[in-house]
Amino acid sequence: MSFSSFQAPSNAPAYSFAKEANSGFREHRFNPYTDNGGSILGIAGDDFVVLAGDTRSTSGYNINSRTQKKVFSIGGYKNSLVIATVGFGADARDLVEKMKRAVEDYKFAHNLRDMSVSAAAQQLHTLLYGNRFFPKYAYCVLGGIDSNGKARLYSYDPIGSYSKEGESRAAAGAASSLIVPFLDNQVEFKNQHTREANGEFVEKAVHPLPLDHVVKLVKDAFTSATERHIEVGDGLQLVIVTAQDGLSEQIVPLKQD
Amino acid sequence: MNHFPEGWGRPRDDVYGAYDGSHLKTVQPGAGFNQHTQSPIVTGTSVIAVKYKDGVVIAADTLASYGSLARFRDVERLKVVGEKTVVGAGGDMSDMQYIFDDVLERLMIKESYSPESHSPLLAPHVYTYLSRLLYARRSRLNPLWNALLVAGHDEHDKPFLASVDLLGTTFDGPALATGFGAHLALPLLRKLVPNEEASQNVTKEQATEAVKAAMKVLFYRDARSIDEYSIAWVTPQGVEQSREKLENQSWKFAERIRGYGTQTN
Amino acid sequence: MFRNSYDNDSVTFSPQGRIFQVEYALEAIKQGSAAVGLVSKTHAVLVALKRNAEELGSYQKKIIGIDSHFGIALAGLAPDARVLSNFMRQQAMSSRLLYNRPIAIKRVVDSIAEKAQVNTQHYGRRPYGVGLLVAGVDKAGPHLWEFQPSGMVLEYKGAAIGARSQSARTYLERNFEEFENVDKDELIKHGLQALRDSLAQDKELTSANTSIAVVGVGEDFVLYDGDSVQVWLDKLGETRSSRRRAEEEPATTEATTTETTTETTTEGAAGSSTEGQTGPGGPAGPLDPAGENMDTTE
Numbered sequence: 001m002s003f004s005s006f007q008a009p010s011n012a013p014a015y016s017f018a019k020e021a022n023s024g025f026r027e028h029r030f031n032p033y034t035d036n037g038g039s040i041l042g043i044a045g046d047d048f049v050v051l052a053g054d055t056r057s058t059s060g061y062n063i064n065s066r067t068q069k070k071v072f073s074i075g076g077y078k079n080s081l082v083i084a085t086v087g088f089g090a091d092a093r094d095l096v097e098k099m100k101r102a103v104e105d106y107k108f109a110h111n112l113r114d115m116s117v118s119a120a121a122q123q124l125h126t127l128l129y130g131n132r133f134f135p136k137y138a139y140c141v142l143g144g145i146d147s148n149g150k151a152r153l154y155s156y157d158p159i160g161s162y163s164k165e166g167e168s169r170a171a172a173g174a175a176s177s178l179i180v181p182f183l184d185n186q187v188e189f190k191n192q193h194t195r196e197a198n199g200e201f202v203e204k205a206v207h208p209l210p211l212d213h214v215v216k217l218v219k220d221a222f223t224s225a226t227e228r229h230i231e232v233g234d235g236l237q238l239v240i241v242t243a244q245d246g247l248s249e250q251i252v253p254l255k256q257d
Numbered sequence: 258m259n260h261f262p263e264g265w266g267r268p269r270d271d272v273y274g275a276y277d278g279s280h281l282k283t284v285q286p287g288a289g290f291n292q293h294t295q296s297p298i299v300t301g302t303s304v305i306a307v308k309y310k311d312g313v314v315i316a317a318d319t320l321a322s323y324g325s326l327a328r329f330r331d332v333e334r335l336k337v338v339g340e341k342t343v344v345g346a347g348g349d350m351s352d353m354q355y356i357f358d359d360v361l362e363r364l365m366i367k368e369s370y371s372p373e374s375h376s377p378l379l380a381p382h383v384y385t386y387l388s389r390l391l392y393a394r395r396s397r398l399n400p401l402w403n404a405l406l407v408a409g410h411d412e413h414d415k416p417f418l419a420s421v422d423l424l425g426t427t428f429d430g431p432a433l434a435t436g437f438g439a440h441l442a443l444p445l446l447r448k449l450v451p452n453e454e455a456s457q458n459v460t461k462e463q464a465t466e467a468v469k470a471a472m473k474v475l476f477y478r479d480a481r482s483i484d485e486y487s488i489a490w491v492t493p494q495g496v497e498q499s500r501e502k503l504e505n506q507s508w509k510f511a512e513r514i515r516g517y518g519t520q521t522n
Numbered sequence: 523m524f525r526n527s528y529d530n531d532s533v534t535f536s537p538q539g540r541i542f543q544v545e546y547a548l549e550a551i552k553q554g555s556a557a558v559g560l561v562s563k564t565h566a567v568l569v570a571l572k573r574n575a576e577e578l579g580s581y582q583k584k585i586i587g588i589d590s591h592f593g594i595a596l597a598g599l600a601p602d603a604r605v606l607s608n609f610m611r612q613q614a615m616s617s618r619l620l621y622n623r624p625i626a627i628k629r630v631v632d633s634i635a636e637k638a639q640v641n642t643q644h645y646g647r648r649p650y651g652v653g654l655l656v657a658g659v660d661k662a663g664p665h666l667w668e669f670q671p672s673g674m675v676l677e678y679k680g681a682a683i684g685a686r687s688q689s690a691r692t693y694l695e696r697n698f699e700e701f702e703n704v705d706k707d708e709l710i711k712h713g714l715q716a717l718r719d720s721l722a723q724d725k726e727l728t729s730a731n732t733s734i735a736v737v738g739v740g741e742d743f744v745l746y747d748g749d750s751v752q753v754w755l756d757k758l759g760e761t762r763s764s765r766r767r768a769e770e771e772p773a774t775t776e777a778t779t780t781e782t783t784t785e786t787t788t789e790g791a792a793g794s795s796t797e798g799q800t801g802p803g804g805p806a807g808p809l810d811p812a813g814e815n816m817d818t819t820e
Contacts, residue, residue, distance in 0.1 A: 030295055031268050032395050034424055057428050060259075060269060062439050064420070065428035067453070090392050090425035101615060108611060112587070112745070134396075374626035375662035385622035 033137050034059065036089035037231030039173035040070050041221055042141040043187060044153035044166070046208040048242040049143035051084045052218045053173075054226070054254060055235035066234035066256060072096045073239070073247055075103045076115040080145040080241045083124070086173035087158065088137035095136050098127055117144030121154040121162065128160030135159050139172035149243040168206075175225035175232045182224070186217050211240070219252060226254045233257065260437035260479065262300045262348050266400065266423050297349035297402040299323050301334050302481045303438030304345035304406045305471055307446050308416040308431045308456040309464035312492035313408035315343050315418075316468050318476070319500075320483035321350045327483065335487045337496050339365055341409050342380040343489045344387070347435045348403035348423065356401060360390065380409025380417040380491075392425025400424070404435035414493040416456070431456035434471075437479045442471035461490060469501065476503055477510075533645050544642050544649050547671035551653035554597035556684035556720040557584060559655035559666045560694065562701050562709045565738040566657035566664040568595040569713040571684075571720070572731045585733045589614035590742040591624050592658020593735050597684030598671075599651035606634050606650065606669075627658040627665040631675045639673030653683040659737050682716060689763070690716040706741075707757065710734060714758045719765065727761040 037058035042051045053070030056063060071084045074096065083099055085092035102123050106115040115123070124142055128135070140156040155170030156162045169187040171179040184190040189204040196202055209217070218238060226233040236252040259265060268276055299321050306315035321329035329350075336344045336357040344361065346353040364386060368378050384407040394401050400423040409417050419429035431453050432446035449467045450456040468488065476482045484503035489496055528534055529542030536542060557570035570584035582600055586607045587593040594610070596603035613633050617625035634654075641647040654669040668681045679701060680694035693716040701712060713734070718727050725731070729751040737743040746754060755761055762770075 030266055030395075030398060030400055032266075032398060032400075032424065034266075034426065035272070036426065059426070059439075060272070062443075064426070065430050067430065068428050088424075088426075090395070090427065093427060094392060094425075097619060101619070104615070105611075108587075111583075372626065372628045372632050373662075374623075374629060375660060376623060376626065378621065378623075382621040382623050386620055389620055 033088050033091075035087065035137075035174075036064070036092075037174045038070060038086050039171065039175040039179060039222070039225055039229070039232050040084040040086045040139070040141055041169070041171040041179055041183070041218060042084060042143050042153050042155070042167075043169045043183070043209070043214045043218065044143065044151040045211055045214055047145070047149055047151055047244070048211050048214075048240060049080075049082070049145070049151045049153055050211070050214050050218055051082045051141060051143050051239045051241075052222065053084050053086065053237050054222060054232050055237050055251065056231065056233050057089060058231045061230075063234075069237050071237050071239045071249075072100075074100045074120070075107075076120055076144060077117060077147070078114070078145060078243075079246060080243075081115070081117060081120050082143045082239050082241055082247070084141045084143075084172075084239075085138045087139050091136040092138040095124075095127060095138050095140065099124060102127070117142070117146050117152045118164070120144065121152070121164070121166075124154070124156060125160040125162055128156055128158065130160075132159050139176075141170045141172060143241060145241060145243045151241075151243075168208075171221075173232075175229040178225050178228055179221045182221055183217075211242070215240070222252075222254060260302075260440065260481075262297045262302075262402065262436065265297075265348065265402065265404070297352070299328055299350040300481070301332065301347045301350055301353065302479055303434055303436040303442060303475055304334065304347050304404070305434040305438045305442045305446065305468060305475075306345065306406050306408050306418050306432070307450055307459075307464045307468055308418050308453075309450075309459040309461055310457055311414075311416070312410070312461065312490055313343075313416050313418050314461070314464045314468050314488065314490050315345050315406060315408045316472055316486050316488040316501075317345045317347070318472070318483050318486040320481065320485075322481045325480070330483060330485070333487055335489050335498065336361060337489070337498070338383050339368075339378055340495055341491060341493065342378075342383050343408045343491050343496055343498075344383065345406045345408070345435075346403050347405075349401070352401040352403050356387070356390075356403065356405070360387075376412070379411060380407050381411050381419075383407055383409070384417070384419050384421070388421040388425060388427045391421050391423060395424050406433055406435060408489075408491045410491070410493050416491075437481070438471070438475060441474055441478055445471045445474065465490070472501070473503060531645055532642050532647060532649055541642060544672045547649035547651050548653075550651035551598040551670070551683055552685055552687075554599075554652070554684045555582075555584065556682060556687045556690055556717060557595035557597050557655055558680075558682045558687070558690045558694070558713050558716045558720075559595060559657050559668075559678070560680040560698070560701050560709060560713050560716070561657070561664045561666045561678075562704050562706075564664065565706045565709050565736055565741075566659060566666055567706075567709045567713045568593065568655055568657045568733075568735040569710070569717045570595045570597075570733045571717060571727075572733055574731075581731065583733075585735045585745055585747075587735070587743050587745055588630075589618075589624065589658075591660065591737060592627055592630070592656060593737065593743045593745070595655040595657070595683075595733075595735070597653050597687075602650045602652040603654065606637070606652070606654065609637065610634060624660065626660045626662075627656060627667060628660075628677075631656050631667045631669060634669055635673045635675045638669070638671055641671075642673060655681055655683060657735070657737060658743070659739055659741075663739060664737070680716070682720065684720075686720040686722070689719040689765070693719050693764075706736060706738060710736060710754055711758055714754065718758075718761060719763045721763040721766070723763075723766060726763075727755055727758070729755060 038054050040053040051071045055067050057065040057068040074081045103115045135158045137158050142154045146152050152166050154162050169183045192204040193201040194204050222236045233254045236254050238250045240248050304317040317334040319331050321332040338361050402423050404422040411417050420433050421427050431450040434443040472486050476484050489498040528536035532543035555571040555573045559568045572581035572584050574581045585595045588610045610630050613630050614625045641649045649671040656667040666678045669675050680698045682690035732751050734746040
């Protein structure tokens with residue numbers, strides 16, 4: 001019995017099935033990917049990094065879980081390395097496991113020295129690019145504190161391209177198109193101008209933001225994204241890494257609708 | 258998750274657009290190469306489960322369908338693993354039997370013939386193992402076409418309930434359901450246990466009642482279901498299992514349904 | 523000159539039923555500096571003496587953390603230990619990855635025992651030239667295991683391997699009954715006291731030559747190396763061996779007549795068999811009442 005001619009009732013979401021060919025039949029390939037929705041975001045201050053993600057996991061219009069975290073601590077230098085991933089949940093989970101293991105292996109191979117954030121950044125690239133021809137469908141943001149006590153933030157596409165210089169902010173996932181312009185404006189001060197003494201308008205100078213301000217921005221970004229995107233909501237996981245106090249986590253409720 | 262296991266693992270048209278399969282090779286039937294599972298054949302429908310104060314209650318009906326044919330009416334879709342874990346499976350029944358009778362049996366035999374670990378394989382361990390298995394198989398593009406629920410408890414005797422599907426997607430929660438159950442049963446179950454805290458105040462009786470009600474709804478509305486189901490309660494003390502038959506059925510409501518078959522208005 | 527014709531490979535028995543290559547491997551352990559392990563109800567401790575090949579050289583690593591719940595101390599060929607520790611890490615990691623469960627100490631010890639045994643039964647292979655003390659905590663509590671190149675593994679309440687380890691063992695034998703109920707600090711102190719007795723005459727414990735590791739129920743494996751060791755040496759106070767103290771201050775020291783060590787400077791000669799002596803990691807507690815752990819024919 002062949003299901004290639006199977007049709008779901010007309011009011012159900014349609015799925016792709018191969019069309020019956022005249023000779024033999026056209027085989028439909030198993031699709032190894034899905035999108036589990038959600039959004040992540042990271043902002044680097046001078047000596048702190050904030051990584052955040054909502055805690056909703058979706059499958060189409062279903063909510064799998066309201067409590068699935070997207071930000072993970074992976075150890076490393078001063079236990080400051082954190083990864084946020086979004087996209088296909090299974091690939092994301094596998095990536096985080098592999099990164100945790102890489103950080104652990106590094107420590108063992110380097111006389112118990114912890115992996116630096118820049119080394120972890122390159123490692124994540126290697127992992128992702130290693131799967132270039134069967135990509136891990138996960139967008140990653142990596143944060144941490146470097147040996148000078150300064151915050152570092154890196155963001156990746158699913159095949160591993162990233163900037164070694166790092167970023168001041170990064171967002172990915174379902175609501176990234178909503179969050180990125182907000183961050184452009186609020187972190188990079190894009191389209192913000194100040195008036196000079198001579199009456200001229202100049203672009204507002206960029207400077208690292210203080211922690212409490214960043215936390216407010218993150219909460220605003222996610223409450224807004226929750227309003228406008230169905231795949232975002234339930235809870236906001238906020239992970240703060242500072243050079244002085246290390247790692248802390250909080251969960252802020254978001255709307256569950 | 259979709260009601261039709263045939264739809265699982267396929268790109269949704271409303272998300273990705275219709276799939277363009279023009280680049281795919283035409284396969285002659287019986288061409289002598291190894292074919293990976295591209296669609297399930299004999300399928301089981303939903304599995305549902307709820308956490309309560311001191312355990313988890315899990316249920317699945319006993320039907321295995323061949324397309325729309327009710328092919329096998331007495332298939333056990335709950336598997337007791339070790340002493341304190343129950344795995345429930347929906348999706349392809351041959352893949353389920355491979356997991357239940359081969360993979361999990363092997364796992365437990367290996368465990369019992371290894372030196373004493375003093376930490377028996379509990380639900381979280383079985384779950385991690387299965388999730389790695391399903392993810393590895395999907396990564397080889399040779400998936401096990403199932404959605405699994407794993408019920409039990411952790412080292413601290415806290416109830417454990419988590420799900421993994423053919424893609425290796427994992428998540429947990431106080432109430433879970435696969436297949437059509439994710440649409441019909443889950444909202445009912447979530448009413449009882451909206452979150453983790455709530456499940457700690459739910460008694461076995463309340464949880465059982467909710468699961469039985471959900472199974473009834475599923476039988477009435479899921480055309481690939483049957484009125485007999487297996488139900489199991491997992492606590493740190495062990496597993497209790499029984500068979501239920503849906504009695505006192507009433508199809509009176511069917512008369513009022515419009516829009517199908519002959520009554521199109 | 524006598525020549526042993528039964529020691530050319532590790533697969534031939536001598537007429538006496540001995541496998542000399544395996545026994546030589548056990549001798550290699552004694553060429554390494556001493557390592558001591560001991561357990562209480564709550565903790566497992568490893569202490570070891572590091573050696574530097576020459577004044578200007580660095581010290582050889584003696585204690586290796588494997589996972590957050592266990593680690594090893596080694597005596598003998600360090601490269602062989604590294605191979606074994608890498609393998610143990612693989613085992614430990616795959617347990618976490620596959621089952622989300624830390625590996626039980628006995629399971630990981632058995633896995634290297636299996637590897638070692640294979641080397642004693644295949645032509646062309648060489649037994650590992652290293653002895654290990656494996657200290658860790660699992661669901662059943664703290665454990666100390668000794669591993670030998672013969673493939674023999676035994677659990678101990680206290681054990682010592684390496685050069686002059688008999689002196690440390692003597693200390694352990696006399697004091698092991700106390701170990702069970704002492705706290706972490708006391709247990710480390712006991713370990714250091716055992717270790718310092720195995721010091722060479724002109725040496726004492728320093729932060730440069732001493733490594734300490736401890737793991738406890740609910741406490742991750744911690745390695746103290748270099749400066750961080752000094753705290754523990756300060757707590758210990760006396761860093762010379764009891765034998766040396768007895769000689770330098772005969773009146774004040776309590777009589778700890780340590781039997782002279784059975785340490786031999788073997789050149790791998792057949793004559794220096796282990797007959798008649800308690801081998802490395804000999805019995806320190808009633809776990810091995812017969813004291814037959816050296817008998818590879820067991």
